[in-house]
Structure formats: structure tokens, C-alpha cells
Amino acid sequence: MYRRAEGGMSAIATASGMSAPQFVALLTLASAGDNIVSSPFLYGDSQNQLKVIFKKFGIQARFVRTDKVEDYAGLVDGKTKAIYTESISSSPAFLVAPIKELVELAHSHHLPLVVDDTLGMSEPEAEEERQLREEDSTNDEHCYPPHHKNTASMTHKDDTLATHSTASGLEKQFD
Numbered sequence: 001m002y003r004r005a006e007g008g009m010s011a012i013a014t015a016s017g018m019s020a021p022q023f024v025a026l027l028t029l030a031s032a033g034d035n036i037v038s039s040p041f042l043y044g045d046s047q048n049q050l051k052v053i054f055k056k057f058g059i060q061a062r063f064v065r066t067d068k069v070e071d072y073a074g075l076v077d078g079k080t081k082a083i084y085t086e087s088i089s090s091s092p093a094f095l096v097a098p099i100k101e102l103v104e105l106a107h108s109h110h111l112p113l114v115v116d117d118t119l120g121m122s123e124p125e126a127e128e129e130r131q132l133r134e135e136d137s138t139n140d141e142h143c144y145p146p147h148h149k150n151t152a153s154m155t156h157k158d159d160t161l162a163t164h165s166t167a168s169g170l171e172k173q174f175d
Helices: 002-006 020-029 043-054 069-075 099-108 123-135 159-168
Strands: 010-014 035-038 060-063 080-087 115-117 141-144 150-154
Touching: 002 099, 010 080, 020 080, 020 115, 043 060, 069 123, 080 099, 099 115
Parallel strands: 035 060, 035 080, 080 115, 115 141
Antiparallel strands: 010 150, 141 150
16 A cells, blocks of 8 residues: 555555664665764654664764755765655754755765655645655655554665565565
8 A cells, every 4th residue: 555655666564663764764775884864853762773773783874963955965975875864853843854955965876865754744745745756756765654653654666675675574565
């Protein structure tokens, strides 16, 4: 269902919102020696996972100082495997991420943009976004909650990631 709704190659359903963007998406993309460029305006436990848990796996989390795309660009290098943000930050500021600009930056470096959309759009806005996404065949991950806040899903359009994530046995795919 999610795969079709998002127009992705496959979909992954997880038991918690923390699982979708980080353990499934980012750990599938990055390995020891790699880095993830991230917004600093994240849910506290998301920051903690990136700073502490990923470090144990040898993956560096690089946090930008502001929400300006130039700051993200300055941290991207040959070891960067993804750019990560929340559509609307769960920090007290509730900042809206510059998604369009981040997509352009990610694509210019052939990187996926992983977006946690927990505080994202209402159903009419989500439908409009799905229609726009159908017109733009990007290779980005999109994490968003269904109607319940205790579950999350992730879809992606990159066939390589779909194959890799399936082979790693980290998830069960749903149609």
C-alpha cells in the first residue's frame, strides 16, 4: 500500500518512528567510515541515535549549524551516504525544512535525501505531495507516519537500496 502510494520500488514498515529513518534507512545506506549529513533540529532521541549509536557503528553524523542548504553542502564529501532531516523539526522552533533545495543538493551529489515526516502534512496536503512526487521520479527516501503515531513507514525509489535492504534482512516488505 505505502509503496504504491509513494510510487517507490519497495516499502518498509517498522514498529516505531525511530526505526524507520535511522536504523532501516540510514544503516542500510551507511557503513563504518561513512557519514550522514543531518539537520541539527531533530527530535532529541534522533539526535542521540545519530551522535551516540551511529558512532558505535563507525558512522559519523555531521550536523549542520543552520537550516541553510549551503551549510549542508559544506559538509558533504566523498564518504557522505545520505542527507537527513525532519520535514518539520520537532525541536521547540518547529522549523520547516527546505525540502526542495535539499532534494536539489542531494541529487547534485547523487545522494538520497531521507526525510522524517512525523510532524508533516494533513491528508489533503499529503495527496497533493504524492501527485507532485509522481511527476518527479527521484531516488529519495520518504519516512512518514500513517494515522497512528506509534508506527512508521518508509518508501524509496532506488532499486539498489531496495535490493540491499531486502538482502540485509532488516525488514519485512509490504505491498
